Amino acid sequence: MSIAVEARDITKRFGPTVALSGVGISIAEGETHALVGRNGAGKSTLVSIITGLQPPDGGEVRFGGEPAPPIADRDAWRRRVACVYQKSTVIPTLTVAENLFLNRQAGRGPIRWRSLRDRAAGLLAQYGLDVDARTVAGELSVEQRQLVEIARALSFGARFIILDEPTAQLDGPAIERLFERMRALREQGVTMLFISHHLDEVYEICQTVTVYRDARHVISAPVAGLPHDELVAAMTGEAAQGYRAGERAPDPAAPVVLAAAGLSLAGRYQEVDLAVRAGEVVGLAGSGASGKVGLAETLVGLRRADTGTVTVNGTVLRPGDVTAALRAGLGFVPRDRHQEGFVPLLSIAENGTLPIAHKLGRFGVVSPAGRRARAERMIESLAIKASGPEQAVGELSGGNAQKVVMARALADDPKALVVINPTVGVDVKSKQVLLAAVEDAVARGAGAVLVSDEPADLRICDRVLVMFHGRIVKEMPRGWAEAELVAVMEGVDTR
Incomplete structure (x- = not known):
């Protein structure tokens, strides 16, 4: 060959x-x-x-x-x-055809749009790709x-x-x-x-x-x-070892730190009720169209529900108010670290301390020494591989950048934590560090919602709520079998 x-x-x-x-x-x-x-x-x-x-x-x-x-x-x-x-x-504002032939739309003279769309349709058909060449890419x-x-x-x-x-x-x-x-x-x-x-x-x-x-x-x-x-x-460089979830016995009388009541959002989910107590991890599982990510983003204020309420640490939040959620004691790891997780040109210290910048100095001025000290502790606790606190996050590998996002979510010792796909695109060791960070926060008294497409991630959960077509259809306690979880996620068994 x-x-x-x-x-x-x-x-x-x-x-x-x-x-x-x-x-x-x-x-x-x-x-x-x-x-x-x-x-x-x-x-x-x-x-x-x-x-x-x-x-x-x-x-x-x-x-x-x-x-x-x-x-x-x-x-x-x-x-x-x-x-x-x-x-x-x-490029989301251009059509599929324009994206396919960007800077190659025409030879000499004006662009012939019908010809461009025909060329794009032919290319997509040649490789069996089922996409309409006329669609705007953002859709x-x-x-x-x-x-x-x-x-x-x-x-x-x-x-x-x-x-x-x-x-x-x-x-x-x-x-x-x-x-x-x-x-x-x-x-x-x-x-x-x-x-x-x-x-x-x-x-x-x-x-x-x-x-x-x-x-x-x-x-x-x-x-x-x-x-x-x-x-x-x-x-x-060492023998394979999977992450072992910590032993926990959540207190059924512990206070509810994150709750949703009657949440509905058209096209995403319907009539969702949820209560997360201090000291427990609740998983959200389901297919891409199940509504799990939309629900999690509503809990933190990124989406505004049509009906229902979200309560964080006893405070009923105004719908779609991220600032109020953070102020009430919520930490958040978003789905896409590149788009929502960090500012690539800012340093590890600046990204990691964004939620607590007002606490790192007086009269609105951040203390560089205070910020650096906090960042050094973050780097040590999450084993972030970097040249130091001043290194730009955009220069880090994917796993280390994700650790910075996790560090920022935990910076203010949150009472509630919402984490979406925390181990996407990271290596085995980094996965262990990130999952351990969630469990450590829970051990300190936080309650966490963990959304993941990885069954291995969900093993740290005390219970997993499975969503199907926008509804919670089953609650599975710790110890579930993966085959059973997948069956419910795919709608084979929704009892």
Whole structure:
């Protein structure tokens, strides 16, 4: 089998930091090759090099046995490789057709809109992507936006596509549909590099896996011959260990710190009642259309319910008032850290202390020493890998950025905590730290709502409320079987 893409002895430094140390990867033509490793292992740096966004300090990249084009020749790079990033690059105010052929709408003369739409429809049909070329991209689902990005990548003529955490924002059925399309593309001869922290997906969709750890290449091997435990050990440098939830016995007489009564929001959920007591974790599970995320966002004021009330720590909140929710003692980890979780150009210290800035000085002036001291404690307690409190959050790996978002949610010692998909796009170790942070907050007397698409995350919950078509259909106490949970989520059993 011929080699489609090869990186040899790649080294990259950023000042004193070694991001890649003599690593390599060899991807056979027509295969789906996984690249895995903990956050900060060097995966993103390699992607930036094999997509031509930055040159290596040492080593070389080859496509089909030929040297990569010069960095400045962007068109040549686009014809060889394209990347579909976890953070969407689709422009929401443009149509699908305009996004597909952005800056290529016309040759000479004015744009011929009918011809542009026909070209876009033909491209989508060629790869079996069910999206209307006339739709405004902002109206698309996460799944559909990914399809548009894949089609745009292929439209340049590239036969090698990098998929960076493509399943991070998708539910189970959407993930399976994505995998079906990936299999179809592979049958058409498309080569793919698949980056994911979900190792079960690696075994399902990939033929080969490469592991990086601490900026070094550890192993490349056929997926079929690599036991799961050995793969985890290669990533972490130690034997595989799943996160073990703490032993808790919630007090049924403990005060209710977060409650919803008769909440309804058209198109999202109907007549939801919820009560979370101090010292317990309540999970919300369901498919992408179940309403669980919309409900969680209503609890924190990001959405305004049509009917019903939300109470935090005894205070009835005005609908859609985030500030009032925070003032009442609520901490929040949003669904999308890139869009809602942090300000990328601000430092760890600035992001992590945003909710408590008014407490870090006098007369409206923040004490730099006080902020730095708080940030140093956050970095230590959540094992944030950074050069220091002043490092910009946008420079951190995904897992470390998510830890900053968690640190901010916990900064004011909240009485209630709402956490949405906290472990999306993070490595095994970071997942353990993030889940432990939720349990630590609960041990201090908080009550938490945990929304997750990952059954493993929900194991820390004292009970899980399963939503189906906007309603809570079942409450499952700790100790549930995953098959039973999935059955209820999919509507097979809603008793």
